[in-house]
Every structure is written in C-alpha cells, then in structure tokens.
Amino acid sequence: xxxxxxxxxxxxxxxxxxxxxxxxxxxxxxxxxxxxxxxxxxxxxxxxxxxxxxxxxxxxxxxxxxxxxxxxxxxxxxxxxxxxxxxxxxxxxxxxxxxxxxxxx
Amino acid sequence: xxxxxxxxxxxxxxxxxxxxxxxxxxxxxxxxxxxxxxxxxxxxxxxxxxxxxxxxxxxxxxxxxxxxxxxxxxxxxxxxxxxxxxxxxxxxxxxxxxxxxxxxxxxxxxxxxxxxxxxxxxxxxxxxxxxxxxxxxxxxxxxxxxxxxxxxxxxxxxxxxxxxxxxxxxxxxxxxxxxxxxxxxxxxxxxxxxxxxxxxxxxxxxxxxxxxxxxxxxxxxxxxxxxxxxxxxxxxxxxxxxxxxxxxxxxxxxxxxxxxxxxxxxxxxxxxxxxxxxxxxxxxxxxxxxxxxxxxxxxxxxxxxxxxxxxxxxxxxxxxxxxxxxxxxxxxxxxxxxxxxxxxxxxxxxxxxxxxxxxxxxxxxxxxxxxxxxxxxxxxxxxxxxxxxxxxxxxxxxxxxxxxxxxxxxxxxxxxxxxxxxxxxxxxxxxxxxxxxxxxxxxxxxxxxxxxxxxxxxxxxxxxxxxxxxxxxxxxxxxxxxxxxxxxxxxxxxxxxxxxxxxxxxxxxxxxxxxxxxxxxxxxxxxxxxxxxxxxxxxxxxxxxxxxxxxx
Numbered sequence: 253x254x255x256x257x258x259x260x261x262x263x264x265x266x267x268x269x270x271x272x273x274x275x276x277x278x279x280x281x282x283x284x285x286x287x288x289x290x291x292x293x294x295x296x297x298x299x300x301x302x303x304x305x306x307x308x309x310x311x312x313x314x315x316x317x318x319x320x321x322x323x324x325x326x327x328x329x330x331x332x333x334x335x336x337x338x339x340x341x342x343x344x345x346x347x348x349x350x351x352x353x354x355x356x357x
Numbered sequence: 358x359x360x361x362x363x364x365x366x367x368x369x370x371x372x373x374x375x376x377x378x379x380x381x382x383x384x385x386x387x388x389x390x391x392x393x394x395x396x397x398x399x400x401x402x403x404x405x406x407x408x409x410x411x412x413x414x415x416x417x418x419x420x421x422x423x424x425x426x427x428x429x430x431x432x433x434x435x436x437x438x439x440x441x442x443x444x445x446x447x448x449x450x451x452x453x454x455x456x457x458x459x460x461x462x463x464x465x466x467x468x469x470x471x472x473x474x475x476x477x478x479x480x481x482x483x484x485x486x487x488x489x490x491x492x493x494x495x496x497x498x499x500x501x502x503x504x505x506x507x508x509x510x511x512x513x514x515x516x517x518x519x520x521x522x523x524x525x526x527x528x529x530x531x532x533x534x535x536x537x538x539x540x541x542x543x544x545x546x547x548x549x550x551x552x553x554x555x556x557x558x559x560x561x562x563x564x565x566x567x568x569x570x571x572x573x574x575x576x577x578x579x580x581x582x583x584x585x586x587x588x589x590x591x592x593x594x595x596x597x598x599x600x601x602x603x604x605x606x607x608x609x610x611x612x613x614x615x616x617x618x619x620x621x622x623x624x625x626x627x628x629x630x631x632x633x634x635x636x637x638x639x640x641x642x643x644x645x646x647x648x649x650x651x652x653x654x655x656x657x658x659x660x661x662x663x664x665x666x667x668x669x670x671x672x673x674x675x676x677x678x679x680x681x682x683x684x685x686x687x688x689x690x691x692x693x694x695x696x697x698x699x700x701x702x703x704x705x706x707x708x709x710x711x712x713x714x715x716x717x718x719x720x721x722x723x724x725x726x727x728x729x730x731x732x733x734x735x736x737x738x739x740x741x742x743x744x745x746x747x748x749x750x751x752x753x754x755x756x757x758x759x760x761x762x763x764x765x766x767x768x769x770x771x772x773x774x775x776x777x778x779x780x781x782x783x784x785x786x787x788x789x790x791x792x793x794x795x796x797x798x799x800x801x802x803x804x805x806x807x808x809x810x811x812x813x814x815x816x817x818x819x820x821x822x823x824x825x826x827x828x829x830x831x832x833x834x835x836x837x838x839x840x841x842x843x844x845x846x847x848x849x850x851x852x853x854x855x856x857x858x859x860x861x862x863x864x865x866x867x868x869x870x871x872x873x874x875x876x877x878x879x880x881x882x883x884x885x886x887x888x889x890x891x892x893x894x895x896x897x898x899x900x901x902x903x904x905x906x907x908x909x
Contacts, residue, residue: 272404272407272408274383274384274390274455275384275454275455275456276408276409276454276455276456277404277405277407277408277409277454277455278407278408279406279407315389315390316386319390319404320390320404337836338775338784338836338838339406339775342406342407342775342776343406343407346407347776347777347786348776348784348787349704349776349786349787349790351437351438351439352438352439352703352704352707352708352709353437353438353439353709353710353711
C-alpha cells in the first residue's frame with residue numbers, strides 16, 4: 253500500500269505546508285528556510301504538486317517543531333497570502349465568534 | 358457526592374507522573390508523534406485546529422463546588438477563561454498548551470478530577486441522569502452502578518484496547534434523561550413484577566456515520582450480575598468486533614450484523630462461564646460503594662409552592678424561570694434547578710471561569726456544595742430549598758445562567774464544530790447562536806413548547822443531530838457549508854432517528870429554514886399543547902417539507 257505522502261498529489265492553485273507547533277498547538281507554516289513561522293505571510297508558497305509533496309515530506313521528517321503537517325490551499329494576491337478556505341481562515345483567525353468572557357462577547 | 362479513597366488518589370498521582378514523563382520525552386524528541394499520540398489520547402489530550410484540547414471527565418455528571426472552582430482555576434490560569442461542557446458530561450478546555458498539561462492534570466488530581474477514559478478505544482466516562490439521587494421518579498441512585506462500572510473499567514487491561522470507543526449510560530428513572538438508547542450499552546434500573554430492582558440492558562445504540570437506536574437484549578438483569586453481564590458483552594465485542602475498518606468497528610455494527618437475538622445469545626453463552634465467578638456484586642459490595650456517596654442532611658421542610666405563588670405573580674421573569682427551570686425533588690420543600698448555559702447569542706455549553714466560581718459559591722450556599730452536568734450541556738443545582746428559589750434566581754440571573762429556555766427551542770445542543778474541531782466540515786456554534794437570537798422571545802418559546810434542536814458539524818454527530826427533534830448536520834459541498842435538516846428524532850425513552858426534510862441548505866439560509874419549520878409546526882399542530890415531536894409523528898415530514906421548500 254502506498255503511504256499517503258507518496259501518492260500522486262493533485263493541487264489546484266497555490267499551496268503551503270502547515271501544521272501545529274508541538275509545545276502549544278499553535279498554527280505554523282513552513283518557511284523558505286525550512287523552519288516554521290506562525291505568520292502565513294512568511295510561508296513558502298508553491299503551485300507545483302511535486303514541490304509540495306517534497307516540502308511535505310521534508311516537513312514531516314522531523315516532528316519535533318511541528319506535528320500533523322499537511323498541504324493547505326492559499327490565495328496569493330500580490331504580496332499578500334490569504335487562507336484558501338474556511339477551515340484555514342479559522343486556523344489563522346480563530347473561532348468566528350467572540351470567545352466567552354471576551355469584551356466582544 | 359462520591360468520596361474518593363486512597364486507592365483512587367494514588368492512582369491519579371501515578372497517572373499524572375507517568376504522563377508528565379511521557380510529555381517530557383515527547384518534547385525532547387525521545388518519542389515521535391506516532392508514538393505519543395495514543396498516549397496523549399489516553400489522557401484526554403486532542404490536537405484541534407489551532408490548539409490542544411483537554412477533555413476532563415466528570416463521572417456521571419457530579420461535581421463538588423470545590424471541583425468546579427478547580428475547573429474555573431484551570432480555565433483562568435491555563436486556558437482563555439472558559440470551558441465547554443459536552444454532551445458526555447465532560448468539560449473541554451480548548452487552548453491548553455502541551456507543556457502545561459502536567460501541571461493542569463496535577464492541579465485537577467488534587468480535586469480528584471482527571472482526564473482518563475475521555476478518549477481512546479476504552480470504556481469512556483460512564484454517564485448518568487443529571488437528576489440522579491434526587492429525581493422523584495427513580496428506583497434508586499444510578500450513580501452507584503456508574504461508579505462500580507468506572508472502578509471496574511479504569512485501566513482494565515482487557516478493555517483498554519477495544520475495537521473502538523465504548524460508551525455506557527445508566528439511568529434509574531422512568532423518564533430517560535441520560536439518552537441510554539444511543540449508547541453502546543444503556544442500562545435502565547427498574548423494578549420487576551416481584552418488586553426487585555434490576556437492569557434492562559440495551560446494546561448497540563450510537564450515532565455517527567451509521568446511527569442506530571440500541572436494542573434491548575435483556576429486560577431484567579439482577580444487580581448482582583451487572584459486572585459479569587457487561588463483561589460478557591464486552592468480551593463478545595472484543596472477540597467479534599471489526600478492527601479492519603474504523604467506520605464499522607463500533608458495537609452497533611456488530612449487533613446489527615449479527616442481529617440482536619444472535620448477539621444476545623453469544624453474550625448469554627459467554628456470561629454462563631463467568632456469571633458466578635469473581636464478578637458477582639454481592640449486597641455488601643454495592644452497599645460499600647453506595648456508602649461512599651454523600652447526601653445532604655435534608656431538613657424537614659414544608660412544600661413552599663403556595664408561598665412562592667405570590668412571588669410568581671409579582672415577578673414575571675421569576676415566574677417564567679420557575680415554570681421552566683425548576684423541577685420537583687424527591688424531598689418535600691426542595692427543588693432541582695437547571696442552570697441554562699444557552700443564553701441568547703452565546704456558544705451552547707460554555708461557561709466562563711467567573712461563572713463557574715459564582716456557581717460554585719451558589720452551590721455552597723443553596724445546593725449542599727453540589728453541581729451536576731447534563732448531556733444537554735446545562736448545569737443543575739440538585740438540592741435547593743424551595744424557599745431559596747427567589748434569591749437563587751436573582752443570583753443566577755445576575756451571572757447569565759437563568760435564561761428560562763430549558764428544553765425549549767433555544768436550548769440547543771451543539772458540538773464545537775469547525776470553529777475548533779479538526780474533524781468538522783462546517784460550523785455549529787454560529788448556527789446555534791443565530792437560532793437563539795431568532796427565538797429570543799421566551800414567551801413565544803414557551804408557546805412553542807418542548808423542542809430540542811441538535812447541531813453537529815460533521816457526521817461524527819457529537820451534537821446528537823440524529824436524535825434532535827430538529828437535527829442539523831453540517832456538510833461541505835464544493836468548499837461551502839451546507840446543512841442537512843432532519844425532523845422527528847428523539848433521545849428519550851421513545852428514542853428514534855430523525856427523517857431527512859429535504860436537500861441541504863446553505864449556511865445563510867439555515868436560521869430562516871428552522872424558523873419556517875417551527876412556523877409550520879405551529880400551523881400544523883392539532884392543539885396548542887401538542888408537542889412538536891408529536892406533530893411530526895402524527896403528520897410526518899411531508900407537510901413540513903412542502904411549507905419550508907416552497908418558501909426557499
């Protein structure tokens with residue numbers, strides 16, 4: 253059986269590698285320098301399936317810094333990188349309502 | 358309250374030390390994520406969309422005021438100041454750091470709280486009636502048997518690696534407030550013709566991808582045989598349950614595939630070999646466990662309902678709350694009070710640290726230091742003197758937990774949904790929030806009558822949508838949130854699954870459609886006191902479908 257990461261990947265449009273930071277679960281993105289950043293603006297973006305697969309394999313090889321790495325869609329608008337779907341928007345911005353006890357609640 | 362003994366305290370301390378070491382090894386890289394994940398799940402730690410979540414067990418929904426203060430402390434010190442009470446009588450903290458987890462669990466353990474059996478393929482936290490021990494309609498306190506099952510199942514090697522998670526609920530009342538028919542095993546304590554108390558055993562209930570209402574495989578099981586019979590069920594499941602396909606691994610699939618009669622026969626066969634062995638619960642064992650439950654020393658009080666009539670007639674808000682949130686108690690002069698965690702516009706089941714502290718103080722003053730958690734995601738003060746109700750109402754109202762909507766249209770069960778959960782396809786909480794705004798008029802809600810709306814953000818059905826009078830299931834279509842709506846489900850003693858109303862509707866239309874469903878009910882009901890669920894049963898979903906889809 254082929255491992256999920258070895259399967260032929262089809263992507264439509266730009267993607268990034270994302271995961272959660274081990275110590276606190278914060279959302280992080282794979283950067284150009286093979287590190288991780290909590291800022292989507294610093295994420296390494298690719299539109300190539302082969303590149304994305306290689307980046308994911310590399311990111312998953314060491315699971316000390318980040319866990320559960322996967323490929324997520326983004327929208328690139330000039331120099332701005334935005335999450336590509338609702339799930340990823342929520343991962344960036346948090347729940348879509350005011351948290352209990354917050355001033356906005 | 359159940360009082361833990363030295364064995365329990367030592368067990369919790371050992372468990373905290375063990376997990377502390379496992380976390381340290383994970384953070385140092387000595388354990389990989391693949392190695393660590395099953396260990397953290399055994400301690401109730403999940404990784405959600407944007408943080409770790411810790412699920413803390415509240416066995417059979419009973420909390421002391423000190424335990425609630427500890428939960429408030431954890432929320433304030435280690436989380437973002439709130440917690441979420443779940444449909445399994447647990448509490449979830451959504452933002453706890455992995456590196457803080459050992460301290461959190463050590464803090465919880467000091468109050469005899471823990472996160473064992475809140476995750477993994479084991480026997481999960483055993484749930485019960487939130488009115489257990491105080492309900493006038495119960496045979497005896499079902500928590501005694503929930504506690505026996507807890508003690509037997511905790512770290513039991515034979516039941517720590519089941520094909521899939523395993524949920525048990527126990528009730529002893531005529532009215533099923535514990536939703537036992539949607540559990541892997543549901544136990545209903547009742548009396549037989551001879552007046553003896555024993556269990557009806559229901560097996561194979563469950564929701565999720567393939568929902569089933571449980572089947573009764575034994576109508577009367579003597580209390581002495583509880584452990585051996587449950588163990589026989591688990592052995593049959595352990596032996597024949599599927600491990601090759603996670604979607605077919607729950608006992609409900611096995612019961613369905615074998616048929617209830619064949620399953621029951623297999624259990625009987627297994628049971629014959631063990632029923633007279635070490636698992637027999639003799640009266641002394643039951644009495645010993647029962648003796649560790651502490652009950653208040655109730656005063657001899659007169660029934661105060663007439664005295665409260667003046668207060669009710671002069672204060673409409675109190676009157677609405679009294680009629681909605683106060684239930685009869687088995688002791689004269691006392692009442693059971695439900696605290697709504699469903700205020701208008703708020704996430705269902707959430708409570709802030711300040712609310713938890715305040716409720717703990719009110720429990721000290723008015724409820725013999727005890728609080729209960731119900732599967733509908735509300736709290737209960739189980740031992741309130743009727744004469745204290747006006748003062749208690751004002752205090753509860755001041756902290757936002759006296760909305761008179763218990764059991765009404767805005768008392769919505771909702772899972773965390775896509776706002777937190779990595780399994781979800783769609784959001785649940787914002788749908789619930791909008792519906793509470795649409796149905797904020799309590800007089801109108803009272804006219805609508807009992808109506809349960811249950812919302813799940815994915816097919817795993819943590820929001821019990823299949824058994825909502827109105828069920829709402831979030832699905833994803835081409836990257837957009839859509840919602841399937843079912844009518845006519847119920848989780849009580851007449852449990853049944855809802856029927857699909859029609860095509861899924863987009864996020865923006867859900868609240869409008871639900872308003873139309875409720876309007877259709879008001880138009881279709883045979884008389885003002887015919888409940889929603891009875892109207893659906895009488896007329897089916899077609900008349901609703903015609904009215905709702907004609908409008909959209």
